[in-house]
Amino acid sequence: MILAFLIAFPLLNLGYRFLSLAITTGVTAIALYGLGIQFGQAGIMSVGHAAFVGIGAYTAAIVAGMFGIGFWLAIPLSIVMSALCAGMVGLPSLRVGGQHYIIITFCFCALLQIILTNGGTFTGAATGLDVGSIDHLFGINFDQLRNIYYLVTLVLIICLVTTYLIINSPYGRTLRAIRENEMLARAIGINIGLHKIGVFMVSGAFAGMAGILQAYYLRHISPILYGPFPSLYLALMIMLGGSRLIYGPLIGAVIVSFLPEIMRLDPIDSRIAYGIGLLIVVLLLPGGVSAGLLDIYRRLRPRSLK
Amino acid sequence: MPALEVIGLQKEFGGVTALAGVDISIETGKIAGIVGPNGSGKTTLFNVVAGVYKPTGGRVLWHGKDITGKPTYEINRRGLARTFQQAMSFSGLSVRENVQISYEHGRSHSATSQRKINWSSPDEILSFVGLDRVANELAGSMPFGNLRLLGLALALSTNPSLLLLDEPAAGLSENESEVLTNLILRLAEMEIGVCLIDHDMFFMGALCERLIVLNFGTKIAEGPPSIVLNDPSVVEVYLGIEK
Ligand SMILES: Nc1ncnc2c1ncn2[C@@H]1O[C@H](COP(=O)(O)OP(=O)(O)O)[C@@H](O)[C@H]1O
Ligand SMILES: [Mg+2]
Numbered sequence: 001m002i003l004a005f006l007i008a009f010p011l012l013n014l015g016y017r018f019l020s021l022a023i024t025t026g027v028t029a030i031a032l033y034g035l036g037i038q039f040g041q042a043g044i045m046s047v048g049h050a051a052f053v054g055i056g057a058y059t060a061a062i063v064a065g066m067f068g069i070g071f072w073l074a075i076p077l078s079i080v081m082s083a084l085c086a087g088m089v090g091l092p093s094l095r096v097g098g099q100h101y102i103i104i105t106f107c108f109c110a111l112l113q114i115i116l117t118n119g120g121t122f123t124g125a126a127t128g129l130d131v132g133s134i135d136h137l138f139g140i141n142f143d144q145l146r147n148i149y150y151l152v153t154l155v156l157i158i159c160l161v162t163t164y165l166i167i168n169s170p171y172g173r174t175l176r177a178i179r180e181n182e183m184l185a186r187a188i189g190i191n192i193g194l195h196k197i198g199v200f201m202v203s204g205a206f207a208g209m210a211g212i213l214q215a216y217y218l219r220h221i222s223p224i225l226y227g228p229f230p231s232l233y234l235a236l237m238i239m240l241g242g243s244r245l246i247y248g249p250l251i252g253a254v255i256v257s258f259l260p261e262i263m264r265l266d267p268i269d270s271r272i273a274y275g276i277g278l279l280i281v282v283l284l285l286p287g288g289v290s291a292g293l294l295d296i297y298r299r300l301r302p303r304s305l306k
Numbered sequence: 307m308p309a310l311e312v313i314g315l316q317k318e319f320g321g322v323t324a325l326a327g328v329d330i331s332i333e334t335g336k337i338a339g340i341v342g343p344n345g346s347g348k349t350t351l352f353n354v355v356a357g358v359y360k361p362t363g364g365r366v367l368w369h370g371k372d373i374t375g376k377p378t379y380e381i382n383r384r385g386l387a388r389t390f391q392q393a394m395s396f397s398g399l400s401v402r403e404n405v406q407i408s409y410e411h412g413r414s415h416s417a418t419s420q421r422k423i424n425w426s427s428p429d430e431i432l433s434f435v436g437l438d439r440v441a442n443e444l445a446g447s448m449p450f451g452n453l454r455l456l457g458l459a460l461a462l463s464t465n466p467s468l469l470l471l472d473e474p475a476a477g478l479s480e481n482e483s484e485v486l487t488n489l490i491l492r493l494a495e496m497e498i499g500v501c502l503i504d505h506d507m508f509f510m511g512a513l514c515e516r517l518i519v520l521n522f523g524t525k526i527a528e529g530p531p532s533i534v535l536n537d538p539s540v541v542e543v544y545l546g547i548e549k
Contacts, residue, residue, distance in 0.1 A: 180396035186378040188408040
């Protein structure tokens, strides 16, 4: 049903604005699936996730500018680059715990923004870099917004399926064990350090994919897109949507992107609305909106399930 | 050669000496007990052996190989498992998932030849300890006695040849305690070594083939229960000074 809706969405002809909003939401959701595994399964929050989206985006823009490598070939490069950087930023997490590590992610994000802003022609400084268009593939023209939408949707579905497979695999269970009790996890033979770095890399890989999509959709990227503020938004979305259930990240991205549009809130009002929304969710729905919906669904249909 | 050999083990926390040079050797397939008053260093001994803390001095040998200061996960993978005095679990997950995680790691990390029991599924382990009926419950919502059994199940799933149990009987009812005793006896029959800690001299005397008594981080007696329980220095520690 959801799949049918995603495919039919452009056919509703809601106009250019809604279609581009849907693309942005899709890209955001892709990045959020990474954070969803990291936070929802392994229990490690980050408020610097946008930095890895940025590394994916800048990698794509730089290899295009310097070596003429186009979108399709740059995909693995962006993914690997973001994953590697995320793994490196994760190294301090082996020595410091929870709250301290969150601050490190925030600092890295701020640091990256400074580096990008002062990177001269290499990073395009504060104005950023222009990006070309996506090369035709199988005769599909990606200059059309609708086709970019379908591309993003396809990647989103792949991310969703990947997340589902991870959650239900021994690997996903291992991450949950680390989330629940590190000391016990070690005692049953789990190499915590390896898995922590591993999950940062997985999380970074999703962010890198989101980054290259964003770069080629926007056709222009700049440091401000990847600073602490967008990172905080990602953290907000994952908490609103819920990180442990498969639809949580998608719901979080949709709520935060579409609600202000539908309710016609200006940016200041929407921030107040997010703040209130987050408070309500934290107090009433600790598992996020996705867990809340699942709970309501189960309560409404107890008989039909039996 | 003993399976586990601890030589001159010392551990200090700041100014506190938890272990002041302890020598112990433990064989598999036998039940050994460690007794001693609160704060005598029993838990610390397990923690140092299992790699949670690095010792200040001394060595830990496992089948003759030096494993002193190796990471906890690696020591477990070599067949040395332990439970915790606080009865730990992955409290937000179901009982079955708890055991499944441990089972999957045990499977991938232990060689088939090294396994004393070839568990065929997590459910088999749950039935073995008697938790099959509560498999779908949230681990954290279980009563204390079941948590103790879950802790044992988690350790067992990793295919150990020696189990270190930290006060497995503490807080258990008489019935639960009997269930536990039977389990421990069955483990010994399967050639899995058990080394357990408890305060209760009578419980330990009945269960263990050998007792080791610690006091202030030093071993003050060792041997069969009949001899150790009549040792004047042990009686002194447990019953106060008798003249
Ligand atoms: N992590 C620690 N930090 C500081 N002191 C500790 C720590 N663990 C144990 N101790 C101290 O070491 C001594 C032995 O403790 P422990 O091994 O827990 O005793 P037991 O298990 O025999 O009751 C106690 O004095 C205790 O306070
Ligand atoms: Mg103790």
